[in-house]
Amino acid sequence: MRKFSEQQRQDVDVGDPLGRWIQMPLNWNKTTLWELAKYVNGRAFKPTDFSETGLQVIKITELKHGISKDTALYDGKYEEKHLLQRDDLLFAWSGNPETSLDVFWWRDGRALLNQHIFRVIPQGGVDKKYLFYLFKFLRPTFIRTARDKATSMGHVKVSDLKRLVAFIPPIGKQQGIADILSGLDDKIELNRRMNETLEAMARVIFKSWFVDFDPVRAIAEGLNPGLDAETTALFPNYFGESRLGKIPDGWRWATVKECCKRIENGGTPSRSKAEYWSPPRIPWLTSAEVRKGMVLTTENQISEEGFRHSSAKTWPPGTTVVALYGATAGQVCMIASELCSNQACCGLVPLEYMDFYVYFWVTSSIEDLQRQARGSAQQNLSQQIVSELPVLIATPNVCKRFHTLVHPLFTKWINNLTESVTLTAIRDALLPKLISGEIRVKHIEGLLERSV
16 A cells, blocks of 8 residues: 555545545555455355255355345355355445445354355455445445446456555554444444344243243143233133134134234335335335334335325334235334335234234244245235234233233334434444545544434
């Protein structure tokens, strides 16, 4: 890396292919992305390489959405350079420019790296966390670079890494910038883990009451169910027969539509009508976003005109949404704010006190829904399949008590999401300003202490 004089810096800034560097401090060094790191490409696995056991093979899908039961396994020989270790820095250099060309931390255990992903190994004088945020900062440049190639798939190749320019501060400043940004990301990650715990706590209660029937079994055996007296009195003390076996007396098997005010699909305004999408006003959910579990905000919005001229409907907070088509068919989320969706989503608007009950029954049935998905080119579900999903309905008082008990857990979950949205906005606003040198670390540390 080499230092530039002020005049040289100004000349370079004007013609810089990134077009994003402003007022670079004189002690920052100019380099290329290629000089900053060693890049190790993943292995080109073939479909015939995969087996039923072995190490997981990590593709771009797993980086974006996490490991699933469909993640490929490999049980043969491999080179050590393709073996992922925790905290490896990965760059997805190929794929759809809108969903790829991004940088990721590998936070799981040993796995094998697939092609189209670089392991990025920082070289001397570069902080690993700083390099992560530098790549985040440059993502618009990667997308623009890929689009310039005029292909349906985007690529950032070695030749691009050798051409694209970056300005790097001294190591101490790198670490200061990375500490600010990673501090925000650490809090966002803490909220995510806390939300997993909150959902798990609520799910334990649901399973105990409505799947394992623990309170009823305890009462029937003359034992203390571990509940307060008022809640205990709501449960029967014996089981009755049903078409699906013994269930608590007074409960009944029904379908999910009996727990809902309405069940309906969304809709998509015409893409050819610009006025249907601008000005964006109404949050509009896509089936890919259903993976989130709890949805507070959406990536897209439609205009009020677009809403009026489409089959989209608004759904209130507490609605359970099921994805109907493609790779996400059978995935389930709950919405935390009023929104509408595309036609690939089915909204289950619950009866009073049935929102969490419906959510847990449907999420407990994801595998059953996925088995029922139909279609040769892609898996499809229908609104009818979702509506007729079997549900065991407890007495109204038990359902209401369950709602009251888990409501604070869901409230905390949503509050954490709200905080994370704010933290994400702060991080996204600070990232380009810190990485480009527009603002200094010392100017932002006190402000963050007062606002976060």
